[in-house]
Amino acid sequence: MLYHDFLKYKLLDFISSEILVKELNEKxxxxxxxxxxxxxxxFGDVSTNIAMVFSKIIDMSPHVLGKKxxxxxxxxxxxxxxxIVGPGFINIFFTDSFWQSQLKELMKKIDTYKYKIKKKKICxxxxxxxxxxxxxxGHARGAVLGDxxxxxxxxxxxxxxxxxxxxxxxxxxxxxxxxxxxxxxxxTDNKFEMSxxxxxxxxxxxxxKKILEIHKDYSKDENLIEEKVLDLIMKDIKSDLFKIxxxxxxxxxxxxxxxxENVNNITKKLEEKNLIYFGYQDKPKSISVEKWQQKKxxxxxxxxxxxxxxxxxxxxxxxLTYFMSDIIYHQNKIDRHYDTLLNIWGIDHSGYVKRLKNxxxxxxxxxxxxxxxxxxxxxxxxxxxxxxxxxxxxxKYVTLRDVVKIVGADVLRFMMISRNAxxxxxxxxxxxxxxxxxxxxxxxxxxxxxxxxxIKIYNKTFDDxxxxxxxxxxxxxxxxxxxxxxxIKKLCNYFNMIISSANNYEPHRVTxxxxxxxxxxxxxxxxxxxxxSKKIILENNIDxxxxxxxxxxxxxxxxxxxxxxxxIDCPEKM
RNA sequence: GGCCCCGUAGCUCAGCUGGAUAGAGCAACUGCCUUCUAAGCAGUAGGUCGUACGUUCGAAUCGUACCGGGGUCGCCA
Numbered sequence: 001m002l003y004h005d006f007l008k009y010k011l012l013d014f015i016s017s018e019i020l021v022k023e024l025n026e027k028x029x030x031x032x033x034x035x036x037x038x039x040x041x042x043f044g045d046v047s048t049n050i051a052m053v054f055s056k057i058i059d060m061s062p063h064v065l066g067k068k069x070x071x072x073x074x075x076x077x078x079x080x081x082x083x084i085v086g087p088g089f090i091n092i093f094f095t096d097s098f099w100q101s102q103l104k105e106l107m108k109k110i111d112t113y114k115y116k117i118k119k120k121k122i123c124x125x126x127x128x129x130x131x132x133x134x135x136x137x138g139h140a141r142g143a144v145l146g147d148x149x150x151x152x153x154x155x156x157x158x159x160x161x162x163x164x165x166x167x168x169x170x171x172x173x174x175x176x177x178x179x180x181x182x183x184x185x186x187x188t189d190n191k192f193e194m195s196x197x198x199x200x201x202x203x204x205x206x207x208x209k210k211i212l213e214i215h216k217d218y219s220k221d222e223n224l225i226e227e228k229v230l231d232l233i234m235k236d237i238k239s240d241l242f243k244i245x246x247x248x249x250x251x252x253x254x255x256x257x258x259x260x261e262n263v264n265n266i267t268k269k270l271e272e273k274n275l276i277y278f279g280y281q282d283k284p285k286s287i288s289v290e291k292w293q294q295k296k297x298x299x300x301x302x303x304x305x306x307x308x309x310x311x312x313x314x315x316x317x318x319x320l321t322y323f324m325s326d327i328i329y330h331q332n333k334i335d336r337h338y339d340t341l342l343n344i345w346g347i348d349h350s351g352y353v354k355r356l357k358n359x360x361x362x363x364x365x366x367x368x369x370x371x372x373x374x375x376x377x378x379x380x381x382x383x384x385x386x387x388x389x390x391x392x393x394x395x396k397y398v399t400l401r402d403v404v405k406i407v408g409a410d411v412l413r414f415m416m417i418s419r420n421a422x423x424x425x426x427x428x429x430x431x432x433x434x435x436x437x438x439x440x441x442x443x444x445x446x447x448x449x450x451x452x453x454x455i456k457i458y459n460k461t462f463d464d465x466x467x468x469x470x471x472x473x474x475x476x477x478x479x480x481x482x483x484x485x486x487x488i489k490k491l492c493n494y495f496n497m498i499i500s501s502a503n504n505y506e507p508h509r510v511t512x513x514x515x516x517x518x519x520x521x522x523x524x525x526x527x528x529x530x531x532x533s534k535k536i537i538l539e540n541n542i543d544x545x546x547x548x549x550x551x552x553x554x555x556x557x558x559x560x561x562x563x564x565x566x567x568i569d570c571p572e573k574m
Numbered sequence: 575g576g577c578c579c580c581g582u583a584g585c586u587c588a589g590c591u592g593g594a595u596a597g598a599g600c601a602a603c604u605g606c607c608u609u610c611u612a613a614g615c616a617g618u619a620g621g622u623c624g625u626a627c628g629u630u631c632g633a634a635u636c637g638u639a640c641c642g643g644g645g646u647c648g649c650c651a
Contacts, residue, residue, distance in 0.1 A: 036590065039597080049593060052631080062631085086594055087631050130651065172651065284647050292592090297649075308576055310645075314651040322651065348582060351646050352580045377579075378645085417588060422579060424644080426586075440599080446613055457610055493590090500590060512588060516598080526615030529606070535612050574613070 044091030060089025126344035146418040183208030402566035447518035451556035476546040
């Protein structure tokens with residue numbers, strides 16, 4: 001067993017059997033205390049706050065409780081020293097041979113490790129860009145984040161549906177088709193007056209051209225044109241997503257779902273709960289009195305539930321608002337019986353979170369469902385110090401496909417997830433175009449490549465085949481440097497890191513971990529330059545070389561596994 | 575004005591869900607390429623964690639108020 005599972009099991013067992021904390025439920029027991037690797041090695045290999053946490057509950061001083069716990073742990077021969085210090089931390093020092101065996105344990109489990117989770121059926125919705133044009137760079141963040149979160153959730157064992165909601169109904173589609181038809185009828189006209197009635201940009205001209213080429217016969221039938229246009233644009237979007245390795249396995253069409261039957265259904269349910277009425281909305285602060293026109297429409301009593309204002313469900317002409325169509329879509333998801341609904345939205349949609357949650361809670365009082373919305377901050381595209389201004393309305397934006405062409409999927413993916421979603425990302429074109437060595441992706445990949453080259457050198461030096469070595473039988477006795485222990489501990493923490501990344505929907509924990517691991521490995525490698533006895537491959541000592549190479553190999557395998565989860569390439573050579 | 579997000583080293587960010595002496599990467603300065611690939615390593619310097627109260631054994635982390643930055647506020651998406 002890896003140290004974390006081993007200690008958790010041991011400590012929980014002791015707490016519940018010896019000290020009898022019966023009133024605590026399992027979850028509280030398991031989640032309430034930490035087992036961590038302190039940065040300061042004086043605080044032990046591993047440290048836990050269990051005595052302080054439980055002392056409150058069972059009314060015993062942390063030191064007295066700590067004493068009882070350490071008495072129990074002392075029985076284990078892998079532990080060479082135990083201390084209760086400060087306000088009641090228990091610091092645990094393991095023997096070197098324990099950590100050596102942990103490394104073997106890790107290699108044994110690396111592909112078969114079973115995460116201790118309650119398996120959930122999760123629907124994660126992301127991208128859902130409108131099919132009215134190409135995706136721009138701003139879409140990339142949600143796309144990569146959603147895809148990576150899915151990948152991590154799948155890794156720990158959840159059942160994940162990756163869904164794309166196609167907004168193929170409503171005003172913007174009418175405008176799109178109007179634009180296409182305009183282009184079809186004005187093929188020779190290169191000048192295109194900007195107008196709010198049309199979508200600007202050359203892309204839609206291209207689409208119109210293709211429609212004419214391929215579907216000449218349909219060019220007068222608007223419904224058919226609409227069908228073909230949406231088809232074409234979605235194909236482009238999917239192909240762009242494919243290029244950054246984002247693959248949804250479910251596409252839901254707004255048009256198909258926003259049918260009368262569903263609208264009536266929702267309306268009826270809300271009416272039964274006395275949550276809707278025909279009336280007038282409050283004037284929003286941002287609208288001037290002169291511009292404000294009151295119109296009667298169907299409203300949701302959002303104010304009653306803590307919102308600023310009641311919200312429109314239907315437009316005055318009876319068409320669905322975005323809010324209504326969203327309620328229908330999410331109700332559809334709830335009816336598909338997921339344990340968790342997770343949405344990745346841009347931060348500019350933050351105002352809609354409250355009203356949608358309110359509506360769904362009211363509609364599903366008796367049902368258990370977990371609905372979470374992860375908001376992503378903006379991506380600023382910089383050219384030197386200048387922010388590249390983008391405006392979809394003016395048709396001025398940097399497309400995703402152009403950026404991928406320049407930087408590649410690896411760099412793009414890593415950049416987009418390497419910081420917390422709530423932080424803004426400055427995507428500096430100048431740096432990225434130059435494929436700078438400052439790039440953290442290369443740094444991590446290079447650590448892997450170095451490990452691979454070590455294997456080659458080992459094989460050549462000792463005329464041996466490392467791949468045929470049985471690691472679980474090999475002697476790791478020589479792994480005794482502090483730097484080696486630090487690396488082993490970090491490796492053994494890999495699964496905990498993945499779990500915390502999954503539980504929090506935070507892929508940046510994985511990129512940070514990989515970067516740290518790579519840094520520690522490069523430092524380990526560097527030791528050999530200062531002190532040649534610390535080289536990983538020592539020509540005159542096959543045993544030490546073999547031990548150290550097992551460690552390097554383990555590092556390479558963890559890096560590879562991590563990068564695979566992130567869908568970032570792990571080249572053998574660079 | 576309401577609501578949401580953010581304030582941690584000069585810059586960009588971590589900080590394992592409340593733990594011990596707050597950490598990285600850039601940038602700056604000093605060393606290391608007849609070397610297990612320098613796409614790398616070692617070292618130096620840099621902090622009242624926006625401010626003030628509060629909660630408790632213990633706060634960058636939780637609460638309240640304020641300050642600063644951003645987002646958003648019709649039937650757009």
